[in-house]
Amino acid sequence: AQSVTQPDIHITVSEGASLELRCNYSYGATPYLFWYVQSPGQGLQLLLKYFSGDTLVQGIKGFEAEFKRSQSSFNLRKPSVHWSDAAEYFCAVASRGQNFVFGPGTRLSVLP
C-alpha cells in the first residue's frame, strides 16, 4: 500500500529565509507526486506536480520540488519565504488507477 510521510509537523522560518519541506513516500513504482497548500479554512491549492521527466519541477508562487527516486523523496523548496506563505502544506502520492494518498501535513509559520 502507498504511504506518505512528512516528518516535520511544524516548521517556523523567518521571512526571507529559505525553506525546505520534506516528503517521503512508500510505493513500488514511480508514483505521481503533488504538493498542495492550504490556508486556514480554505481549500487546497496545487503548487506543483511530478509525473515523469525532469526531476526538478517548478511550481507556482516561487516553489520548486525535486524528485529523488533513490531516496523516495519529493521535497518542496523555496529560496525566500514570504509572510503569506504561512499555511499547511500537504504532499500527496497517486498511482495509475489509485486514489490520492495525502501526507499528514506540515504547518509553516513565518516570523516577521
Next chain:
Amino acid sequence: DTEVTQTPKHLVMGMTNKKSLKCEQHMGHRAMYWYKQKAKKPPELMFVYSYEKLSINESVPSRFSPECPNSSLLNLHLHALQPEDSALYLCASSQGVRGQGYEQYFGPGTRLTVT
C-alpha cells in the same frame, strides 16, 4: 480557469435536518470527488465519480448520499448526521483518474457544523 465552486460556505444543521452541499466545475473534468477534512488532518476521500458514475465509495455511512446530475455538478445530500460529522467538506475535480491530467483541483470547501 481552474476553479471549483462550492456552496454554501458554511452550514449549521441539526441532527434531524436534511441538507445538501453543492459543487460545480466548468473545466470539462470527468472525475469529481468528495473529501472530508477534520481540523489539523489531511483530507479523507469519501466518494469518486468518474464520467458521472459512482466509482468509489470509501465505506461512507449512508447518511451521506452523493449525486452527480451532470458532468459539471456534484451534490452531497446529508441526512440524520451526527456531531462527529462536523468538518470541512471539500470537492475536487480532475481531468481523468489516471496518468497526465490526474491532478485534482479543490474547491474552497463547506464548513459543516452538526448540532
